[in-house]
Amino acid sequence: MDLSAELIAWYNDNKRDLPWRKTTDAYIIWLSEIILQQTRVEQGTPYFYRFAEKYPTVTDFAAAHEDEVLRLWQGLGYYSRGRNMLKTAQLVQQQYSGVFPVKYNELIKLKGIGEYTAAAISSFSSNEAKAVVDGNVYRVLARYFGVDEPINSPKGKKMFQQIANDVLDKARPALHNQAIMEFGAMLCKPKKPACGICPVRLGCVAFKTNATTYLPVKIKTVKVRKRYFNYMLISDGKEVLMNKRGEGDIWANMYDLPLIETTELIEQNELLKLPQMKVFGENIAFKNNPAIIKHVLTHQQLFIRFHVLDKFPDKLQSGWFYTDVNNLENLALPKAIFIFIKYFFNF
DNA sequence: AACACGGGGTT
DNA sequence: AACCCAGTGTT
Numbered sequence: 001m002d003l004s005a006e007l008i009a010w011y012n013d014n015k016r017d018l019p020w021r022k023t024t025d026a027y028i029i030w031l032s033e034i035i036l037q038q039t040r041v042e043q044g045t046p047y048f049y050r051f052a053e054k055y056p057t058v059t060d061f062a063a064a065h066e067d068e069v070l071r072l073w074q075g076l077g078y079y080s081r082g083r084n085m086l087k088t089a090q091l092v093q094q095q096y097s098g099v100f101p102v103k104y105n106e107l108i109k110l111k112g113i114g115e116y117t118a119a120a121i122s123s124f125s126s127n128e129a130k131a132v133v134d135g136n137v138y139r140v141l142a143r144y145f146g147v148d149e150p151i152n153s154p155k156g157k158k159m160f161q162q163i164a165n166d167v168l169d170k171a172r173p174a175l176h177n178q179a180i181m182e183f184g185a186m187l188c189k190p191k192k193p194a195c196g197i198c199p200v201r202l203g204c205v206a207f208k209t210n211a212t213t214y215l216p217v218k219i220k221t222v223k224v225r226k227r228y229f230n231y232m233l234i235s236d237g238k239e240v241l242m243n244k245r246g247e248g249d250i251w252a253n254m255y256d257l258p259l260i261e262t263t264e265l266i267e268q269n270e271l272l273k274l275p276q277m278k279v280f281g282e283n284i285a286f287k288n289n290p291a292i293i294k295h296v297l298t299h300q301q302l303f304i305r306f307h308v309l310d311k312f313p314d315k316l317q318s319g320w321f322y323t324d325v326n327n328l329e330n331l332a333l334p335k336a337i338f339i340f341i342k343y344f345f346n347f
Numbered sequence: 348a349a350c351a352c353g354g355g356g357t358t
Numbered sequence: 359a360a361c362c363c364a365g366t367g368t369t
Contacts, residue, residue, distance in 0.1 A: 036364045043355065043363085077353025080367075114366045134364045154348070181364055190362060191358055220361090221349070250352070297353055335354065351368080358361085 003144065004169040004176050006200045011179035014186060016041070020048065021178065026100040026125035027058045030088075033117045034081050041185070047076050058100050061085070062093035070254055070332035079254060079332075084112030102126035115161070123173040131164035132177045133157075136184025141167070142216035143188060146205025150219045228265050229304045231257040231337070232280065233344060234312055239322045240345075241312065242331065246319065250297065255331040257306070258320060265292070265303055280313045295336040306340050 001009070015021075018041065020032035031051050035044040050072055055061035066086055073082035088110045092100055101107050102125045107118040119130035131137075138151040141163050149156040169176040187194045193212050201207040206215050234241040243258050245251050260276045268286050271277065277284070287308040295302040323331070325345055333341065341347075 033364070038352090038363055038365055039354085040356070040363050075354075077355085078365085080352065081365090084366085112366070116365060120364070132364075135362070136364065177364095185364075189357095218361090223350085252352095295353095296355095297351095299351060349369085352366090354363105356361105356363085358359100 003167055003200060003203065004179070007140075007179040007183050008169070008172070008175055010187070010199050011175070011182050015178070015182055016186070019045070019052075024125050026102045026121055027061075028052060029121050029124045030058075030100060030113075030117075031055075031085075033120050034085055034112055035076070037081060037117070038078060039076065044076070047073070055089075057098070058089050058092050059098045061089035062098070064089075066253060067330075067332065071330060074332050074338065075335055077335075079251065081112055083253065087111045088113070100125075102128070104128055104130045120177065123177050127172075127174050129168060129170045129173045131161070131168040131173070132181065133161050133164045134181060136181045136188075137164055138216050139190065140180055140184045140188045143193075143206035143212055144200065144204045146209065146211065146215070148215065148217050151216045152219050156217075223299065225300045227300055227302050228262045229302055230260045230262060230266075230271055231304065231306045231340075232260070232309050233257055233306055233340075234280075234309045235325065235345075236312070238325060240325055240328070240341075241316075242321055242323050242328075243317075243319045244321070250300065251334045253332075255333055256337045258317070268307065271307070279315070279317055280309060281311065285310050293336060293340070302336070304336055306344075308344075 020029055023029065032048050035047050035051070054072060055064065064086060066083060069082045069086050070079060073079055091110065092098065101110070102122055104118045104122040107113050107121050108115070113121070116132055116134050119132045122128035122130050123132065138160055141147065141160055142151065145163060147159065147163070149159050151157070151160060187198060195201050195204075195207050195212065198204065198207070206212045232241070241258060243256050245254050245256060247253065260271070260274060268289065272284070287310050290305045290307055293304045295304055328341060328345070329347075
């Protein structure tokens with residue numbers, strides 16, 4: 001048996017029971033694939049059910065409002081996925097009459113669908129012979145064939161896509177793609193792969209040369225920026241002053257609180273002297289001495305403090321608005337903001 | 348080619 | 359703390 005046949009045989013015996021594998025509906029598969037981008041199956045599954053239930057068809061999705069989509073997406077991260085989904089749903093509704101495309105060349109044009117997702121949807125929904133290359137596939141191929149070209153260099157990406165195409169079983173691409181990804185996720189894991197029970201270890205270069213620890217190779221260029229967020233919570237217990245974020249920064253179009261960002265960590269007495277504080281009015285005071293919350297993103301570390309102010313400002317800045325405390329659950333809030341607000345208002 | 352974009356699990 | 363997850367879009 002060749003590699004593909006071995007992986008498919010393994011898959012048939014060991015696959016997990018995942019809901020999106022029970023359909024060939026391109027729309028449902030699209031939902032699952034976008035949700036699972038850079039996201040573990042266990043984390044994404046509840047969101048998959050949530051979206052599939054709320055929007056059973058792409059027509060239902062296209063009718064949604066962005067606020068509603070982001071609220072459903074809350075907590076999953078990479079929120080541009082949610083915003084792009086709405087744009088794509090609307091385009092599919094208008095230009096494809098609500099019939100979700102199944103061909104790679106159509107799918108790749110859509111917002112939020114790149115090479116991986118186009119290959120996944122086209123193969124799973126219409127058995128088009130396109131090979132998926134995700135993190136799992138990079139790992140399996142790098143190890144099995146002993147390829148040490150970095151998976152995140154342009155050259156490496158081309159190379160692995162080519163290998164994936166060569167290995168693909170053109171007669172059953174859907175099954176092959178599921179198999180190689182499941183194999184990478186369950187057996188050929190990043191750390192401590194289960195080589196002892198691996199059906200293809202005798203053909204695996206990394207196993208034979210004891211190199212699984214070093215493959216795949218990845219270029220790392222992590223520069224993490226530190227940012228200091230001073231949030232103001234102002235509320236009389238019934239209403240609370242909120243802010244809607246704009247584009248061009250993290251958490252685009254989501255909701256947070258009035259924010260003063262500083263270049264370093266500062267204490268409340270220093271904060272009071274800042275010119276930005278003037279918008280909150282004269283003779284203001286803090287009602288708490290907040291802890292520093294560290295919130296880690298891919299390229300940023302946020303050091304967040306939530307300051308409770310004692311009175312409403314006289315006028316509002318752009319993006320600010322009052323909302324009823326009971327309406328907070330309808331707003332899409334970043335995780336760290338949500339946790340604090342939930343705690344503060346004792347949800 | 349490099350970077351931005353979240354949140355969470357594993358080691 | 360480092361690494362990675364069923365990646366994509368922008369510059």
